[in-house]
Amino acid sequence: MTFSIVGRCAQTGQFGIAISSSSIAVGARCPWLRAGVGAVATQNVTLPALGPQILDLLESAQLEPAAALDRALGANAWSEYRQVTVIDARGRTAFFSGKEALGTYHAVAGTQCVAAGNMLADKGVIEAMVPAFENAEGLLADRLLAAMHAAMDAGGEAGPVHSAALKIVGDLSWPIVDLRVDWADADPIGQVDRLWQAYKPQMQDYVTRALDPTAAPSYGVPGDE
Template sequence: MTFSLLARCPETGAFGMVISSSSPAVAARCAHARAGVGVAATQNITDPTLGPALLARMAAGQDARAALAAVMAEAAFVEYRQLMCVDARGQVAGFCGGQILGRWGLAEGPGVIAGGNLLADEAVPAAMVAGYQAATGGFGDRLLAGLQAGLAAGGEAGPVHSAGLLIVDGESWPVADLRCDWSDEARPVEALARAWSVYAPQMAAYVQRARDPRAAPAYGVAGES
């Protein structure tokens, strides 16, 4: 049903996540992050409350593993959940309940974790981590490389129709929150990569406009005086 990758950028301290699924609007339910705190995924038979619960635990000072253990102890139906998180020190944690759908897997690296369910191959998460680690460029580029590597390794067992990229870095709001909520052509990862290629060169300008529009660059739109 879903495959995703979560990471903390070792250079900037930003947190990010990429995800794709056969379900519609997967990022809206599954991707959660808070600047300076961490990033969390709740997937499989998804409970969207668990992502914010993981972030709240990490914001209160618990590391990734302690936060995950605490949330699992309190949540209902944990056997149906697949959870992952990365904390402010880059520590990672993941959980897969006994009722996870189809083939599933988790893979970890320094500051990065990937996982999925209903996978075409159990090696997809490891391929995602390897793709992220081998990639060059900015943090968003590396996240997308991980997602693309997972898709190339087989991705989900069936066609995927939605995808998302979420990045937080120094602001109370996401500096990037890009989504393809539905693709009839089953090419949401390609659509997401295209959206990132357009947005990435402008991301810093959007942050500056929020901080101080007087110092921001021109908008570059028709009708601008």
């Protein structure tokens, strides 16, 4: 039903998540990120609360990802239905797939990344994502999307994919990238990629606008904000 990759850029310290699902609006429930702290993808039969709970444990309790994941799962019911991945500010990762995860499920950790999915065409879908991320060039978003395309090339989900999202945090308290396709009959990952290609040359401009409106460029459209 869902596959995702959580990654960190060692050069910038940015965290990012790219995710897709056969369900509607996967970006509304599953990706959770906090600047300087980490990123969490909570999927399968999703409990959104796990995202902020794990991030709180990484930040306030200074737990390692595996310990934070274990504590959060232990504090909530129905953990056997959850699939969760975590990365922290040191690039350490953890993942969990409950025994009630749907269909064929799998998770793989790599360098500065961890990928996971359920209802997969086969486990090779997830195994394709990690090297695609590790070997891709460009910004963190480019590398995350390369992993998503590799997953689709390897077979993707057992059924159609209908929603996708890309979310990235840097040094600021808000996401610097937050792009979503909440429902598409075909190719939501490709649609998110096209959104990213349009947004990429403007990304820094929107940060400038927020921090110094006097230096903010205008794109000359009515209601430009």
